[in-house]
Amino acid sequence: ASTSPAKMESLKALGADAVIDRNEPYPNDAFDVVLDLVGxxxxxxxxxxxxxRGRYVTSGAIxxxxxxxxxxxxxLKDLTLIGSTRQDPGVFTDLVSYIEAGEIKPVVAETYPLADLHAAQKAFLEKSHMGKIGVTIAD
Structure with missing residues (x-):
C-alpha cells in the first residue's frame, strides 16, 4: 500500500503486507498490479x-x-491498462453478502447527518481520515 506517513500504521493494522511512503520514489519493476485512485x-x-506484463487499474483521478x-x-513492458468503474451486475450483490456475513468489514472513518454535509465535505478535504466518510439520511 502507498500512503502518507501518518496513515502507515493504520494500513498495516488493516492487513497491508508492506506500506510505502507515497512521497518517496516507487521501486522500478516491483509490482505485478497497481490499483490507482490518484492519477x-x-x-x-x-x-x-x-x-x-504488469497490470495498471484505475477508477479515480484525485x-x-x-x-x-x-x-x-x-x-516495451507489455503492460495492460484497465479502467474499472462498471462491474457485472452480481458483483455488488456478492459484496453486500460478504459484508452481511462478516467476511468483509468496510472501514468507515466517520458518519455525518445530511444536515452536516458541509462538515463531511470539510473532513474529506482534510484527507486525515482512514476509510470512507458516510452521510446518514433521517427517515
Whole structure:
C-alpha cells in the first residue's frame, strides 16, 4: 500500500503486507498490479513500478485526470491498462453478502447527518481520515 506517513500504521493494522511512503520514489519493476485512485503527475512512476506484463487499474483521478504516457513504456513492458468503474451486475450483490456475513468489514472513518454535509465535505478535504466518510439520511 502507498500512503502518507501518518496513515502507515493504520494500513498495516488493516492487513497491508508492506506500506510505502507515497512521497518517496516507487521501486522500478516491483509490482505485478497497481490499483490507482490518484492519477496526476506521478502517474508515469506507477508504470515504471510495474513488472513486465504488469497490470495498471484505475477508477479515480484525485490528483488530476490528465497524465503523460510514454508509449514505449506501455509496449516495451507489455503492460495492460484497465479502467474499472462498471462491474457485472452480481458483483455488488456478492459484496453486500460478504459484508452481511462478516467476511468483509468496510472501514468507515466517520458518519455525518445530511444536515452536516458541509462538515463531511470539510473532513474529506482534510484527507486525515482512514476509510470512507458516510452521510446518514433521517427517515
Amino acid at each position: 496526476g503527475p506521478r502517474w508515469p512512476e506507477l508504470l515504471d513500478a510495474l513488472v513486465p 490528483a488530476g485526470p490528465i497524465v503523460e504516457l510514454d508509449l514505449r513504456t506501455l509496449y
